[in-house]
Amino acid sequence: MNTLVDDAKQHGSAVGLSVDRITINGGKPLRGRIELKGAKNLVTKAMVAAILGDTPSVLKDVPNISDVRIVRGLLEVHGVTVSAGAEEGELILDPSAVETAHMADIDAHAGSSRIPILFCGPLLHRLGEAFIPDLGGCRIGDRPIDYHLEVLRNFGAIVEKLPSGIRMSAPTGLHGAKVSLPYPSVGATEQVLLTAVLADGITELSGAAIEPEIMDLINILQKMGAIITVDTDRVIRIEGVDKLDGYTHRALFDRNEAASWAAAALATDGDIFVGGARQAEMLTFLNVFRKVGGAFEIEEDGIRFFHPGGELKPVIIETDVHPGFMTDWQQPLVVALTKAHGVSIVHETVYEQRFGFVDALVDMGASIDVHKECLGAGACRFGQRNFQHSAVISGPSKLSGADIEVPDLRGGFSHLIAALTAEGRSTVSNVGIIARGYENFITKLELLGADFELEA
Ligand SMILES: CC(=O)N[C@H]1[C@@H](OP(=O)(O)OP(=O)(O)OC[C@H]2O[C@@H](n3ccc(=O)[nH]c3=O)[C@H](O)[C@@H]2O)O[C@H](CO)[C@@H](O)[C@@H]1O
Numbered sequence: 001m002n003t004l005v006d007d008a009k010q011h012g013s014a015v016g017l018s019v020d021r022i023t024i025n026g027g028k029p030l031r032g033r034i035e036l037k038g039a040k041n042l043v044t045k046a047m048v049a050a051i052l053g054d055t056p057s058v059l060k061d062v063p064n065i066s067d068v069r070i071v072r073g074l075l076e077v078h079g080v081t082v083s084a085g086a087e088e089g090e091l092i093l094d095p096s097a098v099e100t101a102h103m104a105d106i107d108a109h110a111g112s113s114r115i116p117i118l119f120c121g122p123l124l125h126r127l128g129e130a131f132i133p134d135l136g137g138c139r140i141g142d143r144p145i146d147y148h149l150e151v152l153r154n155f156g157a158i159v160e161k162l163p164s165g166i167r168m169s170a171p172t173g174l175h176g177a178k179v180s181l182p183y184p185s186v187g188a189t190e191q192v193l194l195t196a197v198l199a200d201g202i203t204e205l206s207g208a209a210i211e212p213e214i215m216d217l218i219n220i221l222q223k224m225g226a227i228i229t230v231d232t233d234r235v236i237r238i239e240g241v242d243k244l245d246g247y248t249h250r251a252l253f254d255r256n257e258a259a260s261w262a263a264a265a266l267a268t269d270g271d272i273f274v275g276g277a278r279q280a281e282m283l284t285f286l287n288v289f290r291k292v293g294g295a296f297e298i299e300e301d302g303i304r305f306f307h308p309g310g311e312l313k314p315v316i317i318e319t320d321v322h323p324g325f326m327t328d329w330q331q332p333l334v335v336a337l338t339k340a341h342g343v344s345i346v347h348e349t350v351y352e353q354r355f356g357f358v359d360a361l362v363d364m365g366a367s368i369d370v371h372k373e374c375l376g377a378g379a380c381r382f383g384q385r386n387f388q389h390s391a392v393i394s395g396p397s398k399l400s401g402a403d404i405e406v407p408d409l410r411g412g413f414s415h416l417i418a419a420l421t422a423e424g425r426s427t428v429s430n431v432g433i434i435a436r437g438y439e440n441f442i443t444k445l446e447l448l449g450a451d452f453e454l455e456a
């Protein structure tokens with residue numbers, strides 16, 4: 001079987017989604033209210049952090065998405081007992097049996113998520129060794145792990161690459177280090193945090209990523225007993241401690257999901273109240289949303305995103321690390337930009353191959369050209385390197401229904417939006433991939449009044 005189809009089925013079935021395809025009758029505005037839970041990009045890391053505690057942790061607002069299921073499976077293989085708490089979306093993670101678990105089944109869970117790499121530090125602290133199977137995640141570029149491995153070597157880990165994955169050991173323990181990242185990688189920053197908190201001595205990380213999800217992970221680690229200082233200019237200092245306890249924490253809301261539904265409201269001429277969304281973590285998105293012609297109202301319990309009428313306007317966006325315009329926001333927004341009057345440019349500077357999803361939009365009638373030149377304010381790491389990383393979107397275009405296949409998580413959500421705005425019927429297949437990061441997206445579409453049928 002084709003791996004993409006296989007992946008889509010696995011992700012879908014992990015959350016009880018038994019359909020592969022949705023047939024959508026487009027042209028109906030999405031209207032109504034949906035509720036967010038915790039961020040995929042925080043919750044999965046918070047689950048790993050529980051391994052570091054001497055006592056159980058309680059994580060609230062955990063979404064029912066397949067990446068959470070995968071991390072849960074990995075934790076259980078490592079001896080962490082994971083059970084449901086009293087409230088919906090609450091997980092209790094008890095790491096007391098990690099030392100006695102055996103690691104024979106580990107590659108049963110390989111290949112579906114990028115999180116296994118973050119088990120290294122916690123397992124090295126608890127067991128003195130770790131084995132990391134091949135990593136999954138969205139195919140949006142090469143996604144190397146060189147920064148992670150270099151960071152772990154700096155802490156004193158011995159890294160051995162095997163055909164089946166990577167084996168690590170720390171025969172003399174892990175020691176605080178001065179670490180500098182060549183690019184503010186989210187994952188590598190988390191690697192440093194999860195390793196440094198129990199390492200012997202002080203760690204100074206420069207070139208750190210400072211995404212809100214990382215700040216929330218720091219909140220969690222501090223609750224556990226860690227000492228972490230966030231300085232100006234992307235410097236984070238961690239004073240290693242001897243032991244950490246479990247935590248109780250309500251996860252930060254999923255700002256990527258919020259931005260996706262906001263884009264859906266705009267593209268479909270709709271009006272969606274996204275319960276749980278907050279302004280502070282979405283400032284950059286909200287500015288762009290307003291410049292395109294979208295409107296929003298910030299309430300205590302969420303944000304209402306709507307199309308206020310009138311023409312949408314083109315924008316020039318450059319994706320970037322926080323506090324820039326997040327790379328995971330561009331795909332859903334590009335669909336709305338196909339309706340803007342004029343030429344928009346999206347310069348993708350975080351991942352080198354994140355425009356695979358536009359082919360389907362072009363088949364549906366969008367006018368989008370992708371270029372290898374840097375068409376943003378400045379050159380990025382991908383300039384002069386043959387990566388098609390700048391998109392020029394000329395609008396407005398009328399999209400027509402088509403048969404389209406979901407290529408990755410955010411590209412998949414943008415395909416759903418495209419089908420919802422298009423004239424006529426579209427069939428979107430491999431929708432299981434969307435379950436990696438969007439909880440109950442089918443139910444939410446129903447709540448918002450979308451006209452669709454599910455196909456097995
Ligand atoms: C599960 C999770 O939280 N995923 C998010 C995380 O991914 P992830 O943590 O994988 O992304 P990174 O921030 O690490 O990647 C950013 C850039 O650094 C490069 N790089 C990274 C590590 C490394 O060892 N070597 C290297 O070259 C990557 O190829 C990429 O070009 O941040 C991305 C950027 O905000 C988001 O799009 C993802 O949704």
Ligand SMILES: C=C(OP(=O)(O)O)C(=O)O
Nearest residue numbers: 114137138328409410437
């Ligand atoms: C790229 C993404 O996730 P991951 O890093 O898990 O593949 C995403 O959330 O859009």
